Amino acid sequence: MKTDLEHEMALFKYNLIAxxxxxxxxxxxxxxxxxNVSMKTYILPDGSIKRFSHETIxxxxxxxxxxxxxGLYSKPRADNGKLRALSSEIQQIIIEKKKENFRKTATSIxxxxxxxxxxxSSEVSLSTVIRFVGKIKNKLNVVSGEDMRAFExxxxxxxxxxxxxxxxxxxxxxxxxxxxxxxxxxxxxxxxVGYGFYLADNAVNVQxxxxxxxxxxxxxxxxxxxxxxxYKNVQLSLICANLGISLLHAKAYHGxxxxxxxxxxxxxxxxxxxxINYDDFHSLEMLEKSLAFFINQKNNTIHSILKKTxxxxxxxxxxxxxxKDDRIISQAFMHTVERKVGNDALVRINGESYETxxxxxxxxxxxxxxxxxxxxxxxxxxxxxxxxxxVNRVENSQIKRxxxxxxxxxxx
Numbered sequence: 001m002k003t004d005l006e007h008e009m010a011l012f013k014y015n016l017i018a019x020x021x022x023x024x025x026x027x028x029x030x031x032x033x034x035x036n037v038s039m040k041t042y043i044l045p046d047g048s049i050k051r052f053s054h055e056t057i058x059x060x061x062x063x064x065x066x067x068x069x070x071g072l073y074s075k076p077r078a079d080n081g082k083l084r085a086l087s088s089e090i091q092q093i094i095i096e097k098k099k100e101n102f103r104k105t106a107t108s109i110x111x112x113x114x115x116x117x118x119x120x121s122s123e124v125s126l127s128t129v130i131r132f133v134g135k136i137k138n139k140l141n142v143v144s145g146e147d148m149r150a151f152e153x154x155x156x157x158x159x160x161x162x163x164x165x166x167x168x169x170x171x172x173x174x175x176x177x178x179x180x181x182x183x184x185x186x187x188x189x190x191x192x193v194g195y196g197f198y199l200a201d202n203a204v205n206v207q208x209x210x211x212x213x214x215x216x217x218x219x220x221x222x223x224x225x226x227x228x229x230x231y232k233n234v235q236l237s238l239i240c241a242n243l244g245i246s247l248l249h250a251k252a253y254h255g256x257x258x259x260x261x262x263x264x265x266x267x268x269x270x271x272x273x274x275x276i277n278y279d280d281f282h283s284l285e286m287l288e289k290s291l292a293f294f295i296n297q298k299n300n301t302i303h304s305i306l307k308k309t310x311x312x313x314x315x316x317x318x319x320x321x322x323x324k325d326d327r328i329i330s331q332a333f334m335h336t337v338e339r340k341v342g343n344d345a346l347v348r349i350n351g352e353s354y355e356t357x358x359x360x361x362x363x364x365x366x367x368x369x370x371x372x373x374x375x376x377x378x379x380x381x382x383x384x385x386x387x388x389x390x391v392n393r394v395e396n397s398q399i400k401r402x403x404x405x406x407x408x409x410x411x412x
Contacts, residue, residue, distance in 0.1 A: 008045035010072040018246040022221040049089040106133035156317035159187040160220040161261040170281045182209045189313035193217045197284045204371040218321035222246040242332040334368040353391045
């Protein structure tokens with residue numbers, strides 16, 4: 001079972017080589033990309049700061065091609081160095097933090113550096129950071145030259161945008177519930193490739209929506225999301241890494257970067273949500289059935305910019321779409337946990353007990369399950385999966401048990 005640090009380090013490596021994996025790098029060659037990446041300094045998940053040679057980056061790429069995401073795991077180093085007071089690397093990090101949010105104070109930056117393990121209060125004083133921020137403040141206080149021009153991907157599935165919006169408030173079994181709409185749009189074609197209504201905006205529901213979209217429309221090269229917890233978590237990062245997807249997040253305070261998905265929500269609200277009677281709906285299935293008709297119309301209506309329907313534009317790139325076997329996709333979306341089997345041959349997952357076999361008693365086992373908990377599997381040492389089921393104590397009470405044999409001697 002991998003540690004959190006091992007997961008985070010493998011994901012760090014994946015994020016560096018992802019453009020090589022899905023062919024989205026803009027340099028003239030793989031070597032040129034690796035050289036460009038090797039010239040930058042990175043903050044590692046353990047808090048250390050390091051640069052990597054282009055040979056190392058190419059080696060990671062070869063490992064991924066040969067072994068998949070598992071090839072990026074390695075044992076964490078035990079010789080992580082300690083940072084010195086306001087090294088050039090720390091200065092650059094402070095500058096980047098200030099660029100990201102100019103209103104952030106020196107005290108906030110100082111506390112963040114400590115929380116992230118980049119400095120300690122015994123090495124760097126608050127006054128040192130305050131003085132440095134004061135020196136760079138005037139240089140950074142300029143109007144951003146960020147390019148805000150509209151963009152569009154060249155091919156279908158080059159980039160998907162995903163987000164959550166507030167849905168209608170409906171009555172289910174006499175009780176009012178607020179709903180959330182999760183939707184995914186393909187950037188190049190404007191095709192809505194996935195959507196679903198839920199009673200909670202969480203990571204599990206995001207993953208369910210993404211899985212259905214991938215099964216139907218193929219695997220995107222990049223997935224663009226905001227920084228909320230449903231979209232920024234280890235499990236989603238692992239899913240994308242196993243499927244070769246680059247997971248991108250919008251910058252803080254840059255909602256405009258999700259323009260297409262935001263406009264999609266605006267169209268859904270103005271064209272459908274504001275024109276229905278919420279009292280007519282008493283389940284999420286009823287909402288989705290009604291919305292499905294509207295989305296089908298939208299996907300088959302000529303787009304004002306594309307001058308063709310989203311469906312037709314998407315199908316133009318049918319030969320470029322990447323698909324994988326449904327079983328591979330389903331396994332990529334499985335969550336993984338390690339559990340110790342109790343003396344009753346049970347393991348507990350999310351508060352529920354599941355039955356294994358007697359020969360697993362006392363052993364630690366790997367459990368894999370889909371997010372909605374409909375299917376739970378015990379993973380063997382060779383990677384095969386065997387489904388296990390929630391314990392039924394009533395049925396177990398009817399099973400005839402063999403009495404224990406305390407002694408075995410000859411009759412006299």
